[in-house]
Amino acid sequence: MSIELTQDHVFQTYARQGRPFVKGEGCKLYDDQGKIYTDFLAGIAVCNLGHCHPDITAAISAQAGTLVHVSNLFYTMPQAELARALTEKSFADRIFFANSGAEANEAAIKLARRFFQAKGETDRFKIVTMQQSFHGRTMATLSATGQDKIKKGFYPLLDGFVHVPFNDIEALKAALDDTVCAVMMEPVQGEGGVIPSDPKYIKAVRQLCTDTGTLLIFDEIQTGMGRCGTLFAHESYGVTPDIMTLAKALANGVPIGAMLATEEAASGFEMGSHGSTFGGTPLATAAALEVVRLISEDGFLASVCEKSAYFLAQLNGLKEKHKKVVDVRGKGLLIGMELDVSKGKTASEYMAECFKKGFIINAIQDKILRFAPPLIIGTAEINQLVAVLDNLLAGEDH
Structure with a gap:
């Protein structure tokens, strides 16, 4: 219902994805059909402390x-x-x-x-x-x-x-x-x-x-x-x-x-x-x-730096493994992975594939995947996303 209402009454200035979200908790979002997504965008670097922090x-x-x-x-x-x-x-x-x-x-x-x-x-x-x-x-x-x-x-x-x-x-x-x-x-x-x-x-x-x-x-x-x-x-x-x-x-x-x-x-x-x-x-x-x-709590920002180093290392591992990955760069938990889109899938298509598999990321300039998860993201969630990206990239290896 909300999809139809939005399409009928809201300016169509956004290419919205999926079903309506009805709940958020930590690094997870839930749609109206109960599907769970791991959020690596945080509302475009907004929900740094996760959704509905108590x-x-x-x-x-x-x-x-x-x-x-x-x-x-x-x-x-x-x-x-x-x-x-x-x-x-x-x-x-x-x-x-x-x-x-x-x-x-x-x-x-x-x-x-x-x-x-x-x-x-x-x-x-x-x-x-x-x-x-x-x-x-x-x-x-x-x-x-x-x-x-x-x-x-x-x-x-x-x-x-x-x-x-x-x-x-x-x-x-x-x-x-x-x-x-x-x-x-x-x-x-x-x-x-x-x-x-x-x-x-x-x-x-x-x-x-x-x-x-x-x-x-x-x-x-x-x-x-x-x-x-x-x-x-x-x-x-x-x-x-x-x-x-x-x-x-x-x-x-x-x-x-x-x-x-x-x-x-x-x-x-x-x-x-x-x-x-x-x-x-x-x-x-x-x-x-x-x-x-x-x-400002003790250790919070240090943990962001630790998770940043881990995430960057995992993404750089994908760069070494897959020719599709041109560059990995960023600071803290604002990270971009640039893809070679001269042939094969664009960044937007990778974003859509990740969304289908329950991971929310962002595509910019149609060649860069942007990751800006809640700062409370864990290494387990990072590993899960990297595994999904690994499989998608492997599909384009020649």
């Missing part, structure tokens, strides 16, 4: 019975406590709460421009982003995104965005002039193919921004909240931005976004310069506060 469920339930929304015209405790927790665990001094990653990135774009315009530098408005980047689907974040395929039909886009090759410091140097206010980048490109920053490159980007007085924005919407083995992916590189955006896993499935900034960068906003009706509701921030607590 402690997060309890926090949501308690808050829903107490206070859900009053708007940002008033103070609320969960929002204040979450802001304190995030600033204590990051480089940031100030937080702006939104409802999604796109909204968090919109806020970052607006802050970067206003930071300079408030100082009278009205010609300094351009933002340099990376080719193959993904920053959202609003008009500003779409303009910031470095992928032409998702821009089709939405022209003209907003002015003021320049795209340069990722991991190419000379290209970035050439793009920086006195009209640029910020560099915006993902520490690991997710939608762009699961491509990590080169350590030397990201450090050089930080130094270049410092030398030119340019703001550095890290889009950590997909890479943050433990996904890459540290609370924020940039921590493993030993660099810090001026502004950072979070969303996806921040509240483990409850919609929320956040823009974090240093005190200096935050000075670009003043009373009334930006806002959000639903941003940082008591419900969403109560859920996020519990997420932060759980991810």
Whole structure:
């Protein structure tokens, strides 16, 4: 029934798979016919602590019975406590709460421009982003995104965005002039193919921004909240931005976004310069506060790193065994496996085959399998998926 209702009444902008899901528990999802799936996508890197984590469920339930929304015209405790927790665990001094990653990135774009315009530098408005980047689907974040395929039909886009090759410091140097206010980048490109920053490159980007007085924005919407083995992916590189955006896993499935900034960068906003009706509701921030607590428990992030090393080793074993596998790359539990699709099955077909066998993965650019399981995934589940992939790949060996 829900399939027909969705097809009849919902915009057909998604190629949905399978039967309706009716239940989630840990790393498992259940459809309306009782079939069980092992989730290696986590709602696109959202449910980092698995589905219906009991402690997060309890926090949501308690808050829903107490206070859900009053708007940002008033103070609320969960929002204040979450802001304190995030600033204590990051480089940031100030937080702006939104409802999604796109909204968090919109806020970052607006802050970067206003930071300079408030100082009278009205010609300094351009933002340099990376080719193959993904920053959202609003008009500003779409303009910031470095992928032409998702821009089709939405022209003209907003002015003021320049795209340069990722991991190419000379290209970035050439793009920086006195009209640029910020560099915006993902520490690991997710939608762009699961491509990590080169350590030397990201450090050089930080130094270049410092030398030119340019703001550095890290889009950590997909890479943050433990996904890459540290609370924020940039921590493993030993660099810090001026502004950072979070969303996806921040509240483990409850919609929320956040823009974090240093005190200096935050000075670009003043009373009334930006806002959000639903941003940082008591419900969403109560859920996020519990997420932060759980991810911060002793040994949690270390376990992510251990499982990452194990998963990468197993996938690299498939690369050695099957010519179809071109590359395995990633950071933490954000991993991509690139396939040779010049002949044989595409990544989308592999995704569909895995789905039939009860494993949820993702295909991007039709040649890359993306794995972003809940961070609580076990080695047994990893072994099961690798065995399925091994069998599928063996079917194309010649």
